Amino acid sequence: MSHPRDRTGVMDRRDLAWYADRCAQVLIFAGGISAIVFIIGIFVFVTREGLGFVFGPLDLGQFFSSIEWRPTSDNPGYGALALMVGTLSVTGLAMLFSVPLSLGAALYIGEFAKGKTREALKILVEMLAAIPSVVWGFVGMSIMNPLIIQVFDVPVGLSALNAGIILGLMAAPIMTTIAEDALKAVPDSYREAAEALGATRWEVILKVVIPASKNGLVAAVLLGVGRGFGETMAVLMATGHSINIPTSPFDGVRALTATIASELGDTATGSPHYGSLFTLGIFLFVVTFLINLTADLVVKGIRKK
Amino acid sequence: MKRIISLTTVAILACGGDGDRAQRALIQNKGSDTLLNVAQAWAETYGAVNPNVAVAVTGGGSGTGISAMINGTVDIANSSRAMRDSEIEAARANGIEPIEFVVGHDALAIFMHEDNPMSGITMDQLRGIFGEGGGLERWSDLGASVPGCPSDEIIRVSRQNNSGTYIYFREAVLGAGNDFKLGSYDMHGSKDVVDLVENTPCAIGYSGLAYATEHIHMPCVAADDVSACVGPAVQTAIEGSYPISRPLLMYTAGQPIGAIRDYMDWILSDAGQCVIQQRGYAPVREVTCT
Numbered sequence: 001m002s003h004p005r006d007r008t009g010v011m012d013r014r015d016l017a018w019y020a021d022r023c024a025q026v027l028i029f030a031g032g033i034s035a036i037v038f039i040i041g042i043f044v045f046v047t048r049e050g051l052g053f054v055f056g057p058l059d060l061g062q063f064f065s066s067i068e069w070r071p072t073s074d075n076p077g078y079g080a081l082a083l084m085v086g087t088l089s090v091t092g093l094a095m096l097f098s099v100p101l102s103l104g105a106a107l108y109i110g111e112f113a114k115g116k117t118r119e120a121l122k123i124l125v126e127m128l129a130a131i132p133s134v135v136w137g138f139v140g141m142s143i144m145n146p147l148i149i150q151v152f153d154v155p156v157g158l159s160a161l162n163a164g165i166i167l168g169l170m171a172a173p174i175m176t177t178i179a180e181d182a183l184k185a186v187p188d189s190y191r192e193a194a195e196a197l198g199a200t201r202w203e204v205i206l207k208v209v210i211p212a213s214k215n216g217l218v219a220a221v222l223l224g225v226g227r228g229f230g231e232t233m234a235v236l237m238a239t240g241h242s243i244n245i246p247t248s249p250f251d252g253v254r255a256l257t258a259t260i261a262s263e264l265g266d267t268a269t270g271s272p273h274y275g276s277l278f279t280l281g282i283f284l285f286v287v288t289f290l291i292n293l294t295a296d297l298v299v300k301g302i303r304k305k
Numbered sequence: 306m307k308r309i310i311s312l313t314t315v316a317i318l319a320c321g322g323d324g325d326r327a328q329r330a331l332i333q334n335k336g337s338d339t340l341l342n343v344a345q346a347w348a349e350t351y352g353a354v355n356p357n358v359a360v361a362v363t364g365g366g367s368g369t370g371i372s373a374m375i376n377g378t379v380d381i382a383n384s385s386r387a388m389r390d391s392e393i394e395a396a397r398a399n400g401i402e403p404i405e406f407v408v409g410h411d412a413l414a415i416f417m418h419e420d421n422p423m424s425g426i427t428m429d430q431l432r433g434i435f436g437e438g439g440g441l442e443r444w445s446d447l448g449a450s451v452p453g454c455p456s457d458e459i460i461r462v463s464r465q466n467n468s469g470t471y472i473y474f475r476e477a478v479l480g481a482g483n484d485f486k487l488g489s490y491d492m493h494g495s496k497d498v499v500d501l502v503e504n505t506p507c508a509i510g511y512s513g514l515a516y517a518t519e520h521i522h523m524p525c526v527a528a529d530d531v532s533a534c535v536g537p538a539v540q541t542a543i544e545g546s547y548p549i550s551r552p553l554l555m556y557t558a559g560q561p562i563g564a565i566r567d568y569m570d571w572i573l574s575d576a577g578q579c580v581i582q583q584r585g586y587a588p589v590r591e592v593t594c595t
Contacts, residue, residue, distance in 0.1 A: 072466045073484050082487070146504060155456050155507040158490060240490040241465070252490055262465045262493050265365060268372045268392070273467070 043285065050282045053275025063279070069243055069254075071263070071273040078276045080283070082243045086160070086253035089246050090235060091228035093164025094171055099221055102172045106179035106220070111205055122180075129173035133233040140166045140238030154250045158240030161249035166238050167231055171224040178223060182216020183209060215298050222295035226288050232257040256280050330564035332360045336370020336383030337469050338494065339411060339513050340553055343584045344383055347572055350580055354571060358564050367469035374556050377401055380565055382556040385411065385469035396558075403556040408572055410587040412514040412542040413474060413549040416462075416502045417522040420452045425525040425534035428478060428548060434459055434509060435474070437484040444507070453506030461489035462498050462510030470495065473551045474511055511549075514538070515585030542587035553586065 054060075058078060062068075066079025109121050140162050148157035186209050194204045210217070232255075240252030241262065260277050267274045334344055341364040348360035370382035375396045388396075388403055396403050415426060426447075433441035441447060443457045451457075463485060464471040475485060492498045495512035502510040503520050514537045517523060525534035528548040541547035561569050571577050579594035581587075 067487060069487075070466070070484055072472065074482050075484075141500075149505075153455070155454060155458055155460050156490065156501075156505055158501070236493065241492070242490045243487040252488070254491070262491070263467055265369060267368060267467055268375070268395075 046278055046281045046285055050275060050278030053272060054279055054282070056275070057272050058276070058279060067243060067245060069259070071276050076272065078272075078279075080256070080280060082245055083254055083256045083259055083280065084283075085245055086239065086243075087229060087235075087255040087257070089160045089249075089253055090163045090167060090239060090255055091225060093160055093249060094167035094228045095221065095225060096168075097165055098168035098171050098175060098224060101168065102175035102220070102224065103179055103217065105172070105176045106183060107205065109176070110180045110183035111209065122177075125173050125176050128169070131170075133170065133231060134237075136166050136170055136234040137237030140234060144238065148250075152250060156240060156250075156252065158238060158242075158252055159250045160239065160246050160253045162240075163235050163238035163253070163255075164249070166234050167228050170231060170234060171227045174227055175220045175224040178220035179213075179217050182213040182220060185216060186212045219295040219299040222291055222298065226291040226295065229284065229288050229291065230257060232261045236261055256284050260284075330358045332358060332381060332565055332568060333379045334360050334381045334383065335363045335365065335373050335379045337367040337385045337553070338364045339367075339385040339469060339515075340383040340408075340555075342515065343409070343553075343581050343586060346580050346584055347577060350576075351568060351571060354576070355567065358568065360568065366467070367472075368467050371556070374401065374403055374558060375399060377558065380558065381569075384554045384556060385551060386472050387552075387554065388556065401558045403558065404560055406555045406557070406569060406573070407552045407589055408555050409553040409578070409581040409589055410542045410550050411553050412537040412539070412547050412587065413470065413477070413511055413551065414514040414517055414523045414537040415526060415549075416499060416508075416510045416512065416517070417524060418451070418453070418502060418506045418508060419520050419522045420506055421449070421522050421524075422451065423447065423449045423524050425527060427527045427530060427534075429529065431478050431526075432480070432483075435461060435463070435485055435489070436479045437486050439486060451506055456507065458507055460505055460508040461486070462501050462505075462508050463489035463491050464495075464498065464512075465491050465493055470512060474549070477549050477551065513586075514542070517585075539582060539585070539587045543591055550587070553581075 062077070062079050064084075065081055066077060067082035068077030068079040069083060070077040105121075105125065109118055109125070113121055141158070144162045144165065145157035148154065148159065148162055190208050190212055191204050194208045195201075199207070235255040236258035239255060239258065241254050241258055242252030243254050244251055246253050260280055263273070264277050267277065334348065336344075341362070344362045348362045351358065351360060367384040367386050370379065370384055371388055371392055373379035374382035374388075375392060377399055382403075387405070393403060415431070417423060430441060430447060433439035433446075442459060444451045444454060444459055445457055446459075464474075471485075475483065479485065490501060490508075492501060492510075495516040498510040498512045499516050499518055499521060502508045503518065514523075517537075523537055525536040526548050527534040532548075533546075535541050535547045537547055537549075542550040555569070555572070557565055557569065560566075573589065575592045575594075578588035578590070578592045582592065582594060
């Protein structure tokens with residue numbers, strides 16, 4: 001950070017350019033650390049609101065093992081197991097649906113598509129990410145719901161499956177983009193060398209490109225999982241918001257995020273219910289943080305090679 | 306520049322001091338989503354009655370309105386449930402004495418798909434369907450065979466657990482101290498309940514009568530096996546014969562004075578009560594409206 005003019009010995013030339021320079025330095029530094037400041041700020045806030053409850057009335061055993069989420073009952077229950085299983089099942093279904101789709105799309109865009117097709121596809125995939133989540137929720141409620149009822153002959157179409165498909169489509173753009181970047185990071189010399197040895201195109205991709213970009217692909221999937229964990233509005237609308245340990249994909253479930261979204265607005269600040277919702281928030285924060293951290297470390301893994 | 310601003314401020318203050326008639330009073334009104342439609346209609350109609358008073362209405366739910374009353378940020382809180390003792394104490398701790406006004410009644414209708422053949426249902430059956438430990442899981446348990454519902458499963462459609470409607474249904478139907486069976490589809494709003502039940506032959510749900518549409522079936526409700534089965538309607542809610550009818554409440558911070566008192570008086574007058582009747586809720590007494 002030393003100033004170039006320092007070395008010339010002219011220490012007191014504080015003209016306009018000097019101030020502009022300092023200003024720019026401070027602004028860029030502030031921009032650089034703002035993300036850290038925000039994330040620490042949010043963590044401190046969520047923890048402060050929730051910790052009083054965690055160390056007070058909350059029974060941690062009940063929180064992790066019971067499905068009895070009855071925060072407004074006369075005998076309140078704060079069992080979040082069904083909510084965790086709900087979030088997991090929806091995210092799991094979404095990944096089941098989205099991982100082959102996005103990795104396939106990334107392979108096609110990165111390895112096969114040429115010229116205009118490739119550019120058009122890239123833009124379209126990124127546009128998919130621009131659809132607001134409440135619109136996805138609306139699709140889940142008014143298009144997927146009747147469709148699932150008709151196709152699978154089930155009583156209700158709001159279910160883990162419905163939300164899984166919606167969430168899969170929502171997570172696909174980010175996964176496709178990152179996976180494609182990972183494929184692109186594999187040097188062409190690898191492909192050329194493999195082809196020179198007589199490998200078919202399929203063999204090049206399967207045995208050279210994919211192993212070489214493995215870390216990036218895993219990171220893409222993990223970021224997709226993080227996206228699924230944190231999604232709220234679409235999940236609230238498409239799951240049916242039903243407290244349930246699902247035994248089939250057609251069962252309604254309830255997600256952690258959706259529970260916070262639907263209950264927090266009507267809850268008195270500082271009440272046990274309020275605290276319990278922030279406890280869910282802490283749990284979500286920690287889980288998504290770990291997922292993203294893992295993804296980050298995995299990506300760092302490729303860079304080191 | 307500073308001088309101009311301070312001069313303007315003085316001028317505004319001076320004008321305000323000229324007379325109360327020149328000043329528009331603003332009443333903050335917040336709370337129950339059930340009451341939101343009516344509260345907005347009252348505010349609009351009252352604007353014509355007394356142009357010097359503006360009423361700002363926001364929803365957010367009964368709990369939101371009551372929290373705002375406790376925190377002193379609202380003049381009138383709308384609620385579809387009574388304030389709990391703990392909430393009244395919290396308000397008193399902030400120096401606010403909430404005064405309750407019954408401004409109307411709401412019949413909680415039971416909603417079924419229009420193909421559902423059940424013409425009536427008893428409170429016991431509702432407890433068996435919705436209540437924790439209730440054994441009714443299938444439509445055939447009620448002696449009904451619902452077309453379009455081959456699985457025979459009763460799909461319970463409910464509300465999120467802090468809505469005034471949910472809490473009232475729990476108290477009035479399931480009984481104090483009882484809980485809902487888990488696994489219901491908890492919708493975020495009365496309109497969503499109606500939407501889902503309309504499209505789901507196996508479903509049963511509940512919400513304010515005012516949310517009913519043409520394509521939904523509302524069975525009559527009998528208090529017990531010997532009582533008559535009464536259909537949900539404004540008339541039966543006024544009479545008190547419909548078993549699941551609740552008072553709609555407004556709370557003021559202390560005995561209302563000035564513009565707020567005038568507004569509350571007008572809401573309880575025939576003119577105000579006609580507005581609530583037109584919106585599909587029951588007035589506090591029988592009124593004749595044009």
